[in-house]
Amino acid sequence: MAKNINITINGYPVDVKKGKTILEAAEEQGVRIPTLCYHKDLCVAGNCRVCVVEVVGQKRLSAACATPCEDGMEILTNSLKVRNSRKHIIELLLSEHNADCTKCYRNGSCELQELASEYKIMTQDFLELAPMKNYTIDMFSPSIMKDDSKCIRCQRCVRTCSELQGVNALTVAYKGDKMKIATFFEKPMNDVVCTNCGQCVNHCPTGALVEKNYIEEVWEAIADPTKHVVVQTAPAVRVGLGEELGMKPGERVTGKMAAALKRLGFNSVLDTDFTADLTIVEEGNELLTRLKKALVDKDPDVKLPMATSCSPGWIKYIEHLYPEYLDNLSTCKSPQQMFGALAKTYYAKARNLDPENIVSVSIMPCTAKKFEANRPEMHDSGYRDVDYVLTTRELAILIKQAGLDFEKLAPAKFDRLMGESTGAGVIFGATGGVMEAALRTAYELVTGRDVPFDNLNIMPVRGLEGVRKATIKIEKPLKEWSFLDGVELKCAVAHGLVNAKKVMDAVKAGEADFHFIEIMACPGGCLGGGGQPIPTNPEIRRKRTEAIYAEDGDLPLRKSHENPEIQKLYKDFLIEPLGEKSHHLLHTKYTKRKHY
Amino acid sequence: MAYSYQLKRVDFIFKNENNWEKVLATTIKKKPEEIINELISSELKGRGGAGFPTGLKWKLTAEAKAKNKYVICNADEGEPGTFKDREILSRVPYKVLTAMAVCGYVTGAKEGYIYLRGEYKFLEEELNKAIEEFHYYCQETNLDFKVKIFMGSGAYICGEETALMESMEGRRGEPRNKPPFPTQAGYMDGPTVINNVETLVHTFTIFEYGAKKFYDLGVQYSRGTKLFSVSGDTPKPGIYELELGMSLQDFVYEFGDGDTKAVQVGGASGFLVPRKKFNDTAIGYQGKLVGISLPTGGSMMLFNSSRSMFNVLDNYLEFFREESCGQCTPCRVGCQQLLLGIKAVKRGEKPASYLEKLLRLTETMQYTAKCGLGQSVANSFSSIVENFREEMIY
Ligand SMILES: Cc1cc2nc3c(=O)[nH]c(=O)nc-3n(C[C@H](O)[C@H](O)[C@H](O)COP(=O)(O)O)c2cc1C
Numbered sequence A: 001m002a003k004n005i006n007i008t009i010n011g012y013p014v015d016v017k018k019g020k021t022i023l024e025a026a027e028e029q030g031v032r033i034p035t036l037c038y039h040k041d042l043c044v045a046g047n048c049r050v051c052v053v054e055v056v057g058q059k060r061l062s063a064a065c066a067t068p069c070e071d072g073m074e075i076l077t078n079s080l081k082v083r084n085s086r087k088h089i090i091e092l093l094l095s096e097h098n099a100d101c102t103k104c105y106r107n108g109s110c111e112l113q114e115l116a117s118e119y120k121i122m123t124q125d126f127l128e129l130a131p132m133k134n135y136t137i138d139m140f141s142p143s144i145m146k147d148d149s150k151c152i153r154c155q156r157c158v159r160t161c162s163e164l165q166g167v168n169a170l171t172v173a174y175k176g177d178k179m180k181i182a183t184f185f186e187k188p189m190n191d192v193v194c195t196n197c198g199q200c201v202n203h204c205p206t207g208a209l210v211e212k213n214y215i216e217e218v219w220e221a222i223a224d225p226t227k228h229v230v231v232q233t234a235p236a237v238r239v240g241l242g243e244e245l246g247m248k249p250g251e252r253v254t255g256k257m258a259a260a261l262k263r264l265g266f267n268s269v270l271d272t273d274f275t276a277d278l279t280i281v282e283e284g285n286e287l288l289t290r291l292k293k294a295l296v297d298k299d300p301d302v303k304l305p306m307a308t309s310c311s312p313g314w315i316k317y318i319e320h321l322y323p324e325y326l327d328n329l330s331t332c333k334s335p336q337q338m339f340g341a342l343a344k345t346y347y348a349k350a351r352n353l354d355p356e357n358i359v360s361v362s363i364m365p366c367t368a369k370k371f372e373a374n375r376p377e378m379h380d381s382g383y384r385d386v387d388y389v390l391t392t393r394e395l396a397i398l399i400k401q402a403g404l405d406f407e408k409l410a411p412a413k414f415d416r417l418m419g420e421s422t423g424a425g426v427i428f429g430a431t432g433g434v435m436e437a438a439l440r441t442a443y444e445l446v447t448g449r450d451v452p453f454d455n456l457n458i459m460p461v462r463g464l465e466g467v468r469k470a471t472i473k474i475e476k477p478l479k480e481w482s483f484l485d486g487v488e489l490k491c492a493v494a495h496g497l498v499n500a501k502k503v504m505d506a507v508k509a510g511e512a513d514f515h516f517i518e519i520m521a522c523p524g525g526c527l528g529g530g531g532q533p534i535p536t537n538p539e540i541r542r543k544r545t546e547a548i549y550a551e552d553g554d555l556p557l558r559k560s561h562e563n564p565e566i567q568k569l570y571k572d573f574l575i576e577p578l579g580e581k582s583h584h585l586l587h588t589k590y591t592k593r594k595h596y
Numbered sequence B: 001m002a003y004s005y006q007l008k009r010v011d012f013i014f015k016n017e018n019n020w021e022k023v024l025a026t027t028i029k030k031k032p033e034e035i036i037n038e039l040i041s042s043e044l045k046g047r048g049g050a051g052f053p054t055g056l057k058w059k060l061t062a063e064a065k066a067k068n069k070y071v072i073c074n075a076d077e078g079e080p081g082t083f084k085d086r087e088i089l090s091r092v093p094y095k096v097l098t099a100m101a102v103c104g105y106v107t108g109a110k111e112g113y114i115y116l117r118g119e120y121k122f123l124e125e126e127l128n129k130a131i132e133e134f135h136y137y138c139q140e141t142n143l144d145f146k147v148k149i150f151m152g153s154g155a156y157i158c159g160e161e162t163a164l165m166e167s168m169e170g171r172r173g174e175p176r177n178k179p180p181f182p183t184q185a186g187y188m189d190g191p192t193v194i195n196n197v198e199t200l201v202h203t204f205t206i207f208e209y210g211a212k213k214f215y216d217l218g219v220q221y222s223r224g225t226k227l228f229s230v231s232g233d234t235p236k237p238g239i240y241e242l243e244l245g246m247s248l249q250d251f252v253y254e255f256g257d258g259d260t261k262a263v264q265v266g267g268a269s270g271f272l273v274p275r276k277k278f279n280d281t282a283i284g285y286q287g288k289l290v291g292i293s294l295p296t297g298g299s300m301m302l303f304n305s306s307r308s309m310f311n312v313l314d315n316y317l318e319f320f321r322e323e324s325c326g327q328c329t330p331c332r333v334g335c336q337q338l339l340l341g342i343k344a345v346k347r348g349e350k351p352a353s354y355l356e357k358l359l360r361l362t363e364t365m366q367y368t369a370k371c372g373l374g375q376s377v378a379n380s381f382s383s384i385v386e387n388f389r390e391e392m393i394y
């Protein structure tokens, strides 16, 4: 058990648990110590030195984030020595930084800018270093832009890419004044093993890493009278968007979001949750088909475990690093791309629109979705299925630019045809959600009964543990599924690519006999996506997770196959799951990519 | 000129090592505590720069509870103008190995590493031969200790103990946060003694002759001898083993060319002492002997009146700007600002008063940089700027 020790912070005695850092102890006391390289998701680096504090009796200052409290410490967080040093450090960072704030995407949401403002840095006595360096902006990736002139070398992106994602696309190169954050051989971001997940963007304190934004393109489409602009919104957006617009983490803003989108001028406000439900019907059937082929037909070509395919970061990851398992991926497109393919076929036909004139926009918690929409395979409608992908953050910018008072908006409903969804679609936004939604449908398909969990809540697959495993025993199946009687369906759920790696390595080593695995590239699932509001951290993810499940719980329909619009879609258009039309529009294939 | 010649040259370090087997055998017959007490009473301090008491370092590691502990010999010797560790490793390698083995015996470490500077690759073969023979001896005498060479990458910062460990673990050589100190969690998170090559050889001297003999050399707070790499404007550059505590004036009498303007004590991260302060400066760890006393890793660079102190400083700052690992703000950006700042003052683009701003900046660097490199830039900067302000401006 950790003992308590006595310290003082700015003269006030405090009791803290042994092992706490000065930063944590101060935070508990309501004393904020500024930080830059510190992030609750990441290991402590202690390199920006902004959080230095004075420990009475020591000549040198200590980095509060990296220094554990010790008995009797007298800590000063705002002494003159601390202030002067801290100011110097901020000035130094600014001197190395391209501080052209008015032209920066992060203007107004930059941690360095905030700090400069807090310390009222009004002059720049130090020499401007940024203009002396030959900085270029890497704009090659469809998802992420990297501008080294804005980089403060806090290495949050490096730690993110390594600790959360295990990808290591970004590393530290060179030393001294040339030290920088670089890709492998400084190749452009689109030419390295980068999953486009955008976690680096989400963790960047400044404008050094930002999403490639398509704000102007979308405004132009909206303003074009010849265009019919449809918009879809991913499940996780509705539990994050509020944060960007002055609301607290975990606020559910589904209705306000729909209302805002209508006011922005989109012709039709639809829902990715609808195609999430569709994904479940297709993917659930695909899983059962694979099980049948494997268990009954003993078909050696059928690959198990089947892995989910909704997370484009995960897809690119497996394409690079585990290409021998591409056949294990569900062939289902992600909900975004199913939506895109249907928007310019099913929807166009039903609305009597020329698909040529439809502009399909999606609002995603994700930057990898921008890459996904850009994949050459994603043209099955005969056009580019999804034209523009905006992140949750970009949508917030649209809303602010339109001058909408978001909090005051009266909730509205999604438009019809592809706007109806069930709770199963909503939980796609949380890690474990696709698994849960699939099980709700598959179990019922097989047995004719509800999944044997209280109120359909499959608790074992929920939570924020990195890898979770669950087993569901199938009992008394319907006649046509009798081969599944007594079969224990083994499932695994992982989120964050470091955890994906654990699962894949277990599969590779033959240590895992899963039937079905769900993998989401981002920690927490989409609700912690790279396109979500900044900051995203463990506590905020927890709140968004609660919101997602609350949203599910409140919906009248909670099983994908019960979605009446899905039923109509099959009746009028697709005919049957895994049918020919589905095959053409809703399924895809994957590409092996290079390993380095 | 008449002067009192007070430099005491000594010869322990390079004295032949033929008796290493005997020294090793008799030393490890003693109890670990005895050996530690011997080291503590000798008051030997680390010769790698920071001057941490060696006995205490071994003691802390011995007391740390862990399955795997390590002994590392720091042979990264990156300071420009120093080559004493190279000499030691090529002339008396068995002393180093013996000291490492004793350290292993005392602390419970079974593995030792010599972190060899990349540029010293030419030593590797000979050293490996010595290690092989040493292992043979250990096997014969049932001493469970193995030594491996780890080739460094050639970066100055990798001489910093925690950056060195990062580099050994296959990561980029960036200094870690302290605490934890290596004695608690060092290489592979195991308690680790990391000592400079020379420090280890001094322990050998102590094992061989006893603590008293070592303690009797030098002065209070600075016991024993030290190897100095003498360079610059001197008629006799080279390596000399001298007693600690000498006054800088005596040193200059011995090594100067008659026109010594200043001496840089301790290399780029050390201090520049102008002529007028030679008499008040002693070479040692701490305490007020003559006036101030300056610790050093052993580099002594003499400058005569033909040298521009601006250029000297410019050189050092260039070195730091490049050799900083670049991770922490005060050091990475501070070094650039200092270097470009003195140039700007020199060119008249910044007023002379800008030097004061830079001096305050070095203070911040000293207080806030993550490791010794950034913290000690202030040493040369302030000692040069304060003593040779005029040369900085005109
Ligand atoms: C920038 C920097 C470079 C260093 N380089 C060396 C080196 O090359 N060799 C060395 O022994 N110690 C070097 N040190 C000191 C080590 O960090 C460490 O204090 C030393 O190895 C401890 O050994 P000692 O107690 O025997 O002196 C360096 C320190 C810093 C901050």
Ligand code: SF4
Pocket: B157, B174, B175, B323, B324, B325, B326, B327, B328, B329, B331, B332, B369, B370, B371, B372, B373, B374, B375
């Ligand atoms: S002081 Fe310099 S060398 Fe040391 S950690 Fe900071 S940047 Fe790296």
